[in-house]
Amino acid sequence: MRCVLVTGAAGFIGSHTALVLLNDGYKLFLLDNFSNSSPKALHHVADLSILTKEELGERVSIINGDVRDSALLQNIFSRAKSNGEEITSVIHFAGLKAVGESFEKAIDYWDNNVAGTIKLLQVMENNACRNIVFSSSATVYGSSKEKALIETDPISPINPYGLTKATIEKMLANIAGCQSTRIAKQYSPRGWKIACLRYFNPAGAHPSGKIGENPKNIPNNLFPLINQVAIGTKEFLTVFGKDWPTPDGTGIRDFVHVMDVAEGHKAALDILISSKPQLLIINLGSGKGTSVLDLIKKFQFSTGIDIPFKFSSRRQGDSAISLANPSKALEYLNWKPKRKIEDICRDSWNWQYKNPMGYK
């Protein structure tokens, strides 16, 4: 059976990906320290899966722990081996992700994201596991570009969070024996199979409304904030900046449905498993830009709920436009998003409406 360790599995993208992989026949070791998530997310994943209780017992292990804990990681690999199984791939979601917070807590970001990945890679190497799908981010590209970003564009992150992601990509390229993080597909002479997926703006939720985005801290992303206004826990949405060099003056983002992102992980994992050692660096985005004002309109139209908003000054670390050129994802992963911005608005609200307190 294909056995995969998923770090940060209870988080927003991890939980949706776990569901897709479970339904596709993978056996999963789901690790999370629940610093930004709830174990309930994983119970809901189990409920949503097509597996019977018995199959779930055989195919899912939930581990409460930290990716920086090498002994724990080794224990997960050893226990699998002692049961006659071998973890041959890792999907690495665990990490801190709030751009604003990364300025105030830069050391925590380097520790969680970079040191955490080093510990993980050491244990993987010790167990001859050299397949990894890594959660990278569009933030590695840096400040605003007018055109859609392609994998060969310069790497120049403008915030500590993006810098940690760019550093991890460089470390992975180096370990794989590859020259650059500006080439979408390279052969790895060191036998590693690595996919760095640069997500743009994952949003939405599983259409059931049973799993979704549930940050424990003050949310940084637009959708949880819009949802809070829609549900009435926030009076209005703050729109950071109305003087960006965009047609309506607000930032433009590339929203991609979290189920599409989850399916992108399965596509990447399947490709890595079945092909020669390689380093893939791939954008996961829709290629369609939506401004903040546009998004407010679309959300109101899809849900019928009014979203009051107020402008504020630009936020540190933000950029005017962040838009993917997703052509390499189609070429190398045979992946393209199936869902539209309207689906994102509807599913995101459905999750919030059915779970006003998140997983609490």
Ligand SMILES: NC(=O)c1ccc[n+]([C@@H]2O[C@H](COP(=O)([O-])OP(=O)(O)OC[C@H]3O[C@@H](n4cnc5c(N)ncnc54)[C@H](O)[C@@H]3O)[C@@H](O)[C@H]2O)c1
């Ligand atoms: N959501 C986005 O907009 C976005 C965009 C680009 C990249 N990413 C990256 O994708 C990954 C997943 O993002 P998400 O939106 O699901 O975030 P999330 O916070 O919902 O999920 C991350 C999970 O990792 C766990 N975690 C954090 N540090 C850990 C540690 N040291 N050990 C074990 N578990 C730990 C958290 O509890 C959480 O469940 C992150 O690495 C993030 O940086 C996210």
